[in-house]
Amino acid sequence: MADFGYSLTPSSRIDLNKADRETFGKLVKLEPDVLKCMACGSCTASCTAGVYTRTSIRSAILYLQNGREKEALEFIKGCMLCGKCTIVCPRAINTRQLVLSICKIYNLK
Amino acid sequence: MIYEGKRKIWSDYQKEIPDDHYFYVRSCIRQSFFPASERTFLDIVKNKLQKDFFETEHHTTCGGIAYHSDAIPQETVMTIIARQFALMHKYGYENYVCSCITSFGLYTETLETWREFPELEAKIKQILWDTCKLEFSKPAYLAHASDIIYKYRNLIAARAKYKLIDKTTGRPLRVVEHIGCHYSKMFPSKGVGGAEYPYVLTGMIEAWGGEVIDYPERRHCCGFGFRQYLVRSNRGYSLSNTHKKFESMEPYKPDMIITNCPGCPYFLDRWQYVISEMEGKTYGENGHGIPVFTYEEVAGLVMGYDPWDLGLQTHQVGVEPLLDKIGIPYDPETKYKGPGNKDLGQPERPSCLK
Numbered sequence: 001m002a003d004f005g006y007s008l009t010p011s012s013r014i015d016l017n018k019a020d021r022e023t024f025g026k027l028v029k030l031e032p033d034v035l036k037c038m039a040c041g042s043c044t045a046s047c048t049a050g051v052y053t054r055t056s057i058r059s060a061i062l063y064l065q066n067g068r069e070k071e072a073l074e075f076i077k078g079c080m081l082c083g084k085c086t087i088v089c090p091r092a093i094n095t096r097q098l099v100l101s102i103c104k105i106y107n108l109k
Numbered sequence: 110m111i112y113e114g115k116r117k118i119w120s121d122y123q124k125e126i127p128d129d130h131y132f133y134v135r136s137c138i139r140q141s142f143f144p145a146s147e148r149t150f151l152d153i154v155k156n157k158l159q160k161d162f163f164e165t166e167h168h169t170t171c172g173g174i175a176y177h178s179d180a181i182p183q184e185t186v187m188t189i190i191a192r193q194f195a196l197m198h199k200y201g202y203e204n205y206v207c208s209c210i211t212s213f214g215l216y217t218e219t220l221e222t223w224r225e226f227p228e229l230e231a232k233i234k235q236i237l238w239d240t241c242k243l244e245f246s247k248p249a250y251l252a253h254a255s256d257i258i259y260k261y262r263n264l265i266a267a268r269a270k271y272k273l274i275d276k277t278t279g280r281p282l283r284v285v286e287h288i289g290c291h292y293s294k295m296f297p298s299k300g301v302g303g304a305e306y307p308y309v310l311t312g313m314i315e316a317w318g319g320e321v322i323d324y325p326e327r328r329h330c331c332g333f334g335f336r337q338y339l340v341r342s343n344r345g346y347s348l349s350n351t352h353k354k355f356e357s358m359e360p361y362k363p364d365m366i367i368t369n370c371p372g373c374p375y376f377l378d379r380w381q382y383v384i385s386e387m388e389g390k391t392y393g394e395n396g397h398g399i400p401v402f403t404y405e406e407v408a409g410l411v412m413g414y415d416p417w418d419l420g421l422q423t424h425q426v427g428v429e430p431l432l433d434k435i436g437i438p439y440d441p442e443t444k445y446k447g448p449g450n451k452d453l454g455q456p457e458r459p460s461c462l463k
């Protein structure tokens with residue numbers, strides 16, 4: 001293929017028609033509060049694990065909503081289930097419980 | 110739905126466009142990329158519609174490319190613009206219309222800046238007097254040339270020889286309309302339909318028989334972005350923008366694209382070649398691209414101008430399949446013949462794009 005001296009960055013466009021919304025629907029059934037998240041990031045800011053790993057509940061929720069579960073699971077892998085994020089969430093989402101439910105629905109051990 | 114309320118909200122998005130008497134300024138980019146578009150515009154408005162449009166050979170570039178590339182400061186650009194306004198004033202016009210979206214954005218930005226900082230306007234007045242011994246007055250009305258074609262869209266439709274319709278099936282052509290960012294994204298009140306619902310091209314497409322496609326990345330920039338394109342190593346940003354748009358519009362199977370900016374038709378057209386060479390991907394039917402047009406070219410086509418007089422042979426993506434679809438006749442033998450039958454030479458064939 002021709003070399004023009006610059007390259008094409010793959011599109012970051014999210015096509016929700018192609019995303020798996022079914023599994024996310026199951027999560028919503030189990031944890032309806034997940035829809036209340038306003039992406040404020042308080043959970044991420046208060047997370048001890050987040051200092052050393054990529055742990056971020058905010059990002060995980062956002063990626064799950066956009067059907068990008070592989071990336072989403074990377075953001076909860078490091079969670080220690082300490083529950084600090086649950087205390088700070090202004091939307092009173094039980095984020096610790098949410099992490100457990102995500103693991104259950106998305107088969108993350 | 111409260112109809113009156115909706116009507117009031119929509120009226121905020123409208124733009125009153127004067128019907129006649131304009132001072133017309135050309136675009137340096139469009140002169141080189143789409144040389145026949147401006148000539149077609151002037152022919153339509155002056156000769157076909159008998160309107161008063163005046164142009165002078167003494168006007169210059171607006172300096173927009175240099176300004177947006179950080180090569181010249183704002184005061185310089187403002188002085189260039191003040192000089193154009195002085196010419197308009199000298200020839201007795203009050204309505205100013207420019208062919209270029211970059212210019213339109215810049216004129217609007219300048220007028221708004223002067224409104225907020227009158228001392229800057231006074232400074233430019235002085236600079237223009239010191240350098241050119243000219244005095245200017247601001248236009249009573251500033252239009253972009255696409256506003257004018259939009260205004261006359263029904264007059265053009267009444268004189269149309271062809272419609273944006275597939276002649277064999279009778280299906281309206283699926284048209285992607287792409288609005289230049291500097292038309293109404295910077296100053297929404299200055300464009301027909303504002304930044305959210307720009308209607309300037311949609312109005313033309315509907316009046317001429319086509320069907321507008323609403324696709325997810327419809328309002329995404331073409332990616333020109335001045336510095337992105339001008340520095341070679343940054344061109345990937347520009348290309349990726351266009352690629353994103355094409356990936357998004359592809360499932361809707363567009364027959365054609367209409368634009369109202371100098372950069373957009375150029376990049377939407379040329380990047381289709383680059384994407385095809387890099388990725389082996391084409392977006393039109395049977396290995397063709399999606400033809401991209403300026404609004405004057407489309408106005409010219411529906412009014413029955415010869416496609417080669419409109420300069421369509423300078424496009425990267427071949428327009429013939431679309432001409433066949435509409436039923437517009439053309440002579441393949443004269444495609445690369447200029448005025449006086451002068452041979453223009455033939456471009457090299459791309460390896461992938463038909």
Ligand code: SF4
Pocket residue numbers: 043046047048049050055056057078079080081082083084085086095096099
């Ligand atoms: S429960 Fe998990 S995500 Fe929440 S603060 Fe503790 S380690 Fe971080």
Ligand code: SF4
Pocket residue numbers: 036037038039040041042043044057058088089090091092093095
């Ligand atoms: S603190 Fe609560 S609302 Fe804020 S991002 Fe985290 S989960 Fe969402």
